[in-house]
Amino acid sequence: MKIFARIRFYYSALVISVVVSIMILLxxxxxxxxGSILHFWNKVMLFLLGAGVEVAGRPDEKAQLYLINHQGIVDIITLEALLDKNLRWVAKKELFEVPWFGKLLSGAEMIGIDREDRRGLIKLMKDVKESLEVMHRPVAIFPxxxxxxxxxxLPFKEGAKFIAEKFGLRVQPVxxxxxxxxxNEHEKTSTGGDLKVIFLPSIDVANAPKDWYERLHRQMQETIESEYEAHAISR
Structure with a gap:
C-alpha cells in the first residue's frame, strides 16, 4: 500500500510539473x-490527479479576500479550478525563487511577501490595493x-486581519x-480520494464586530472538526 502511495505521489508530481510548464508557456x-488560463489548466490538473470535488456553500461573487486553511499545493489547485476569478495569491517570497514554480508565480503576478522584512506589511497593503483597484483581482491568503x-x-497571522480592516473588505472564509x-508533499505519498470545499458565509469587515477574526478562526475550526466527526474527512 505504501509503495503504491509513493508511486502515485511521483505520478502526481509529474502531472503538476507538466501542467505548470504548460501554464508558464501560455x-x-x-x-x-x-485568469482563464489558470482556471482551465488547474481544472485539467485536478482531473489528472483523479480528485473529485464536493462543494458546500456558495462562492460569494462580491468577495474581495478569501481566507483558506492550508495543507499543500492541492489547496491552490482546487480553488483555482473552482473559481474563474483570476485570484491573486499571497505567497512567501522564497517560493518565487523556487525553480519553475517560481516562474509560474511571477508570470501570474502573484503577491510575494518577505516575512523577515518589517516593511513586508506595507508592501502587502500596496499590493492588495493594486489588486483590487487597478487589476480588479480578488486576493487569496492562507492566514x-x-x-x-x-x-x-494554527493561530492566524495578523496581516490578513489588518488589510481586511484597513480597506474594509468583504471576506469569505473557505x-x-x-x-x-x-x-502529501511532506510524506511524499498520494492515497487518492476526493476533496470537499466549504464556502462559509462572507463577512463584511467594515460592519463586523471587533472580534470577527477570532470568530472566523473558531468557525473554520468547528467546521473542520464537524466534518471529521460526521464523515471522517481530514484536512
Missing amino acids: LGLFPERK EGTRSKDQKL VILGSKSVV
Whole structure:
C-alpha cells in the first residue's frame, strides 16, 4: 500500500510539473488571459490527479479576500479550478525563487511577501490595493501562514486581519478538506480520494464586530472538526 502511495505521489508530481510548464508557456504568450488560463489548466490538473470535488456553500461573487486553511499545493489547485476569478495569491517570497514554480508565480503576478522584512506589511497593503483597484483581482491568503500537521488550525497571522480592516473588505472564509490524501508533499505519498470545499458565509469587515477574526478562526475550526466527526474527512 505504501509503495503504491509513493508511486502515485511521483505520478502526481509529474502531472503538476507538466501542467505548470504548460501554464508558464501560455502565460508568456497570452498575458492578458491569465485568469482563464489558470482556471482551465488547474481544472485539467485536478482531473489528472483523479480528485473529485464536493462543494458546500456558495462562492460569494462580491468577495474581495478569501481566507483558506492550508495543507499543500492541492489547496491552490482546487480553488483555482473552482473559481474563474483570476485570484491573486499571497505567497512567501522564497517560493518565487523556487525553480519553475517560481516562474509560474511571477508570470501570474502573484503577491510575494518577505516575512523577515518589517516593511513586508506595507508592501502587502500596496499590493492588495493594486489588486483590487487597478487589476480588479480578488486576493487569496492562507492566514495560518504555514501548513498545520494535524486537524487543529494554527493561530492566524495578523496581516490578513489588518488589510481586511484597513480597506474594509468583504471576506469569505473557505475550508478545504482532503487535500493531503490527494498529494502529501511532506510524506511524499498520494492515497487518492476526493476533496470537499466549504464556502462559509462572507463577512463584511467594515460592519463586523471587533472580534470577527477570532470568530472566523473558531468557525473554520468547528467546521473542520464537524466534518471529521460526521464523515471522517481530514484536512
